[in-house]
Amino acid sequence: MEIQRARNGLLASEPVLLLAIVIAVLYFGRPILIPVALALTLNFLLAPAVIYLHRFRIRRVPAVIIVVVIAGSIVGSVGWVVARQLVRIADQMPDYRENLHQKMEALHAPSVSPFSRAINGVKEVGQEFYGTAQSPTPPAALPATGAAPASRPRKTKTAESDAVPAPVPVQAAPTPVVVVQPSRGIPDLIATLIPVVRPLGETVFVLVLTIYMLINREDLHNRLLLLAGMGHLNLVTKALDDAGKRISTYLTINFLVNAGYGLCFGLGLFAIGIPNATLWGVIASILRFVPYIGTSMGVLLPFVFALGVYGPWGPALVVLALFGLLEFSVSNFLEPWLYGSHTGISTLALLIMAVFWTLLWGWPGLVLSTPLTVCLIVMGLHLPEMSFLKTLLGDDAELAPEAKFYERLLAMDQAEARAIAERFLASHPMAELYDTILLPALFLAERDRHQGSLDQVRANFVFQCANELIAELSDTAILSADGTPQGSSRLRVKSFPVICVSTQDQADEIVATMLAQILEQAGNRTLQLPSHALSDEILSRLAEETDTVIYISAIPPFAFADTRALCQRIRHRLPQNRIVVGLWDSTIDAERVRERLSTCHPDRVVTNLSQALAIAREWQEPGLYPELAVRASREN
Template identity: 50%
Template sequence: MSAARPTEFSKLEPLLLLSVTVLILYFARDLLVPLTFALTLAFLLAPAVARLETRRVPRVLAVALVGILAFSLIGGVGYVVARQLLNVARSLPDYHLKIQQKMSTVHSSTEQSFEKAIIAFEDIGDDFITSAFTPAAAGNNQQTPTQIQPVRIIDPDRSQLQATAELLMRFLRPIGTVGVVIVFTIYLLMKREDLRHRILLLAGMGRISLMTQALQEAATRISQYLFFQAAVNASYGILFGSGLYLIGVPDATLWGVLAGILRVVPYVGTATSLALPLIVSVAVSSSWLPPILILALFLALELSATNFVEPWLYSSRTGISSLALLAMAIFWALLWGWPGLILSTPLTVCIVVIGRHVPQMSFLHTLLGTDAELSTEAHFYERLLAMDQREAHAIATQFLEGKPLVELYDAVLIPALSLVEQDRHQGNLDDVRCNFFFLSIGELVSELTDYKQKLPANSIAVTPYPSRSVKAQEFAVVCISASDQADELTAQMLVQLMERSNHQTLLLSANSVSTEILDSLAEESNTVIFISALPPFAFSQARAICQRVRAHLPNNRIVIGLWNTTNDPDQTPEQTIERFGSGKPTVVVNTLAQALQQVAQWHQPFSGFYSIQR
């Protein structure tokens, strides 16, 4: 029990750390929101500052120039947009009557009668409630008299002072937040190296390389995202404003600029950018055609941007899937409100980078990243576990396009067989699915007997042509499967590849290797013996068969195929062979490609001609 508790705690440690982080983000949001806005602006402005510094401009002057230009641009655009919006707001009361008249034309006479009936029922209900709960009705029902409410005396001067203070706080708080953001941004641009050094010191000397890569990746991804977001939003605003101008909507330039700005706020901003010009169009137009055209323009631009442009630009550069962007936008909006909604993508980029570089947080990258996909062998194995043979064969066929057959066997089929063996020995796989898997693999291997690799049109195939003076060594290859069906399937793959290489082959199972067969093989000293074994628990079986074969065939070359394993870096090939005891094999290979290469070396003559075929 004492050994199990640390293991369970280590599994829960990332979740506990994540929970504590979320609590800190929530309760410290008043400080973290301005800091995060400042970090985002610093990521956006840092390339411009760095470019000025490369031209020998002092950092203080470079930061001052970039900061003044950026904040002047933001303030100027905000001021102009705010004034234009106030002018539109003054015109809205004039549009009120027109909007009511146009909306009334939508309702039919039947709907108007229904609305009048509802209003009549509401009036009757109000009269009934009033008559039931008046003091006179309470006296007739002999209930307790109405309680006298205490009179509160309010100082008019104090209430006016309090209202003035609240009004001032409403204006001063945003101004103070903007000031904090500006101060933080200038400090981050001035002290970039100092901040990076502090983060590296917190990470520790042993993680300098890891944290340096994480910081560099986060800065690159966020900077690229902000740049492309600004480009996309500007293009969107220009197209939207131009379309509104052609439709005939007043203040089309304002609505285009506002659409580009509001797209910074995901989902909510786009809906707001549509609502305002749509209301104005309904008020000023004499028909319903302009509002319909505005809606069609909005749908065309939004669908093109969200389904084609943004996935192509954002997903590859931020490393976040589209579903994760939506989910994290909701998460940050619940945590920080509208500032969290604006900052959701840069914050999620940081989370994905942490999940990529911190092993304990790798589940974050799996949940949110774009490249968190099943490998081909895992996808193939999953489809066969679902007993979907057609799709599993389609996965193998798609992987095989333009590749040699041995690559499919080494990279997909044998690793999938290893997963089957692991689950079978652990008791996680029933006999029905296990047999279905073996039958499907066997059928696929049989179908690929006549497979021919498609080479590019201009490729050159080099085929060895032995010379007359020096002949290639002729020998047969005998493949022995170590134990179960998985070993037989790997041996079947090996035999198929040997036959495609024009070698004489023979497939035997471990039970069929009798003393008579071994004695007959001993007469052919050139015969190569392959022992096919697939982990887990493959070494002991391969060792026992190898010792038995070596006892009868002391002069033959024996190759052990421990498929889908990796060599121990601390052991040399000679040390690996020594592990087999008295029945030492000649070579130990881990892949079918190594097996083919080894046989080709033994079969290759010392000299020869090569025929070139196109």
């Protein structure tokens, strides 16, 4: 084990350590990784336009310049309109202050209302509980009106009472001391410019990196292929193409949806009569690029502005109604249909990853959460070691019918398990139902039972439900391609007796029952026997009927030895009869199993019921109508 661990590497054997290292690199490397991620996102957004211009024989560098200039012009024009209208609104805000103040005052409950009295009562109880209630002022401390205090001595008319009272000295207020830091010149200038220069520098870096990626797109693509190696050329090419297509499609659709949302929101505000409707539509469109939070911020600004402009509450409430209608339509119908089919991300995974990237990278992580999650899903699709990412984050989390059927049986939900089988049978033949649904469920039950992970109560419930389902389907005929029952075939065929022998377990007997059912519906006389009922007397009688075919039914993974012993016994007593061994596991190589059973001399080895049925039809001979036999040979 130590040798294998050293061969695989420490990180490959410790996935938790690998995950911790990746998260640490993402967190501490964010000053570099965030601009690179933003540049990659812009590259995916602008690359389709560059490729479109390149198709018209425009060289890559001029195409990149044209696309960047057009995009910059659009962003600059929108920014100029937004800045101009924001300045106008800032100048008009003092005029709306009175309306806003009245609205805020109206929100406060009056002091005489029951709700206000309840709040005050809760506050008083809390003050008494924590010991912070103010005690009432004692009466002695209160000044008396019209009477002198009792403690005050009675004044006598003396010479001292006629004297002028001495002036009370007044203390001057202390002069506040202000500490003035000496100017340090260049350090103070640098400290002042850093908050402005740093975002500007990051923006310039992102733009330069985006232009470089657009111009040298093929060079970067080739470098990634060289890093992956020639052995992984096909895998990496598919992964890069898939990631580029998914992210580019998502960003394009997101841009169009947000632009349409802002246009509809602005037109709705204009119809309501809200001033500067263009500004609010543009802001709502831009803020919608920030998942979850940006949408609420986009409606808060026009709502507050409507409160300040209009005296009544009606226009502000209409703004909220317009927002609710648009958001409900886009979020519940348009976006799930568009994003789910192009990104492959489940809604819950998108929310969880948005929180994860926000905690890791802040606001840039929230904006980039969806493209980054798409990259993780692509890794899960094309890298077997990362397949768990597709399971956790992808939108395809539907269990296979056989797994769902077995899971419902383990939960002892017989009604839902039967419904799954009936829905499958509505569009598939019964043999395929058995091969696809029941056989895998019985195989899993046998494996879990032998491993000790399935208790006897649930195992009996699984077997009982399977028997009941088979009994209900016993009258269902297997239809041919044109809809006629196979039992009444267009050809008269020679039937032969069939003995279905189960090896040892109850699951083997259930599969033998299914096999006998479909063979009987195919026109053969069938009999089912367990292996312990196959006495010497029965074998002696079967030896006289050489046309009888023996089917041995066994479910792996612990049935090979018993199957071989049973096959040897039957072949020794029935040397002239045909024997078919059924090991019901589609992953088994039938020819290899037949070689391992060479001492038993089985005629055929099958792994599913459809193969067993096909062999039975192959051994059936044409009957009384030679013209139909010729037609059947031509069709075959």
